Amino acid sequence: xxxxxxxxxxxxxxxxxxxxxxxxxxxxxxxxxxxxxxxxxxxxxxxxxxxxxxxxxxxxxxxxxxxxxxxxxxxxxxxxxxxxxxxxxxxxxxxxxxxxxxxxxxxxxxxxxxxxxxxxxxxxxxxxxxxxxxxxxxxxxxxxxxxxxxxxxxxxxxxxxxxxxxxxxxxxxxxxxxxxxx
Amino acid sequence: xxxxxxxxxxxxxxxxxxxxxxxxxxxxxxxxxxxxxxxxxxxxxxxxxxxxxxxxxxxxxxxxxxxxxxxxxxxxxxxxxxxxxxxxxxxxxxxxxxxxxxxxxxxxxxxxxxxxxxxxxxxxxxxxxxxxxxxxxxxxxxxxxxxxxxxxxxxxxxxxxxxxxxxxxxxxxxxxxxxxx
Numbered sequence: 001x002x003x004x005x006x007x008x009x010x011x012x013x014x015x016x017x018x019x020x021x022x023x024x025x026x027x028x029x030x031x032x033x034x035x036x037x038x039x040x041x042x043x044x045x046x047x048x049x050x051x052x053x054x055x056x057x058x059x060x061x062x063x064x065x066x067x068x069x070x071x072x073x074x075x076x077x078x079x080x081x082x083x084x085x086x087x088x089x090x091x092x093x094x095x096x097x098x099x100x101x102x103x104x105x106x107x108x109x110x111x112x113x114x115x116x117x118x119x120x121x122x123x124x125x126x127x128x129x130x131x132x133x134x135x136x137x138x139x140x141x142x143x144x145x146x147x148x149x150x151x152x153x154x155x156x157x158x159x160x161x162x163x164x165x166x167x168x169x170x171x172x173x174x175x176x177x178x179x180x181x182x
Numbered sequence: 183x184x185x186x187x188x189x190x191x192x193x194x195x196x197x198x199x200x201x202x203x204x205x206x207x208x209x210x211x212x213x214x215x216x217x218x219x220x221x222x223x224x225x226x227x228x229x230x231x232x233x234x235x236x237x238x239x240x241x242x243x244x245x246x247x248x249x250x251x252x253x254x255x256x257x258x259x260x261x262x263x264x265x266x267x268x269x270x271x272x273x274x275x276x277x278x279x280x281x282x283x284x285x286x287x288x289x290x291x292x293x294x295x296x297x298x299x300x301x302x303x304x305x306x307x308x309x310x311x312x313x314x315x316x317x318x319x320x321x322x323x324x325x326x327x328x329x330x331x332x333x334x335x336x337x338x339x340x341x342x343x344x345x346x347x348x349x350x351x352x353x354x355x356x357x358x359x360x361x362x363x
Contacts, residue, residue: 004233005198005235011351081328107316139314154290160355180335182312
């Protein structure tokens with residue numbers, strides 16, 4: 001019989017950076033596929049900024065991460081059980097010229113009847129004047145060959161974020177990214 | 183314009199998931215290790231447990247998940263010259279009320295500072311596990327679980343590069359505002 005623990009392990013979340021993704025109006029609407037609707041959403045190059053919310057110049061003893069997204073795509077599946085599966089690839093470039101590659105999955109909990117509300121209902125969800133704001137969660141990892149930022153690779157990260165939805169389309173996504181530690 | 187305030191963030195403890203690997207085989211490959219676990223759902227003496235550490239009956243307004251792990255298949259990918267490895271796989275929980283909940287996991291393992299994951303050692307080496315978990319289930323009782331992005335904080339114990347035990351605490355992430363919808 002396995003012995004049960006009576007204490008939890010430590011859970012630390014170390015703040016790394018934030019980013020605001022401005023999403024292109026153009027998107028590949030693949031359409032209805034088994035399980036839901038698939039759409040490829042692209043980040044607008046150079047309009048997506050990586051920065052430190054608190055304005056800190058260093059994090060975890062290293063240089064603070066600041067820069068832009070060079071390219072990015074989310075192959076999202078809006079599932080008919082009201083769950084959005086995110087599948088993202090991002091290429092980031094720091095202000096000092098280092099390229100970082102990030103890949104991650106994430107979750108967009110669309111809420112009760114979220115699939116119908118996003119896909120088929122009229123009027124469409126959110127307006128320019130009153131966009132709908134929705135929670136997003138991402139679980140990124142980062143890779144780089146640059147020694148100055150290679151410490152990032154050891155961390156499984158988590159992002160807490162928010163999407164703005166206008167006319168049933170995600171217009172922006174913004175996140176605070178933390179490294180899991182303990 | 184850059185934001186100047188953080189979003190709220192919360193981790194809500196859901197349950198823990200511990201298992202002792204029964205049959206362990208050293209992998210012929212040094213670049214990865216295979217993890218495999220299987221348990222008879224009706225065995226009297228279980229080698230795994232899914233339980234609430236505080237013995238609480240509810241989590242996030244739902245009944246706590248408790249039971250055992252039926253099956254787990256995973257792998258540890260060693261990163262040469264690094265003090266971390268990648269851990270990924272899939273597992274299934276069989277709950278006390280006979281529901282099945284499957285989940286995927288992926289993330290990193292970090293060795294203690296004075297050790298390395300690939301160090302051959304007769305003593306137990308515990309690596310810290312940091313995982314992303316997503317759940318699926320046909321159970322209406324646990325239908326809330328797939329709606330959550332979950333995180334696992336835990337330990338993988340190894341001896342001579344062979345995995346002995348995996349312990350995980352599972353949390354749901356939330357952004358501190360009401361659920362979408």
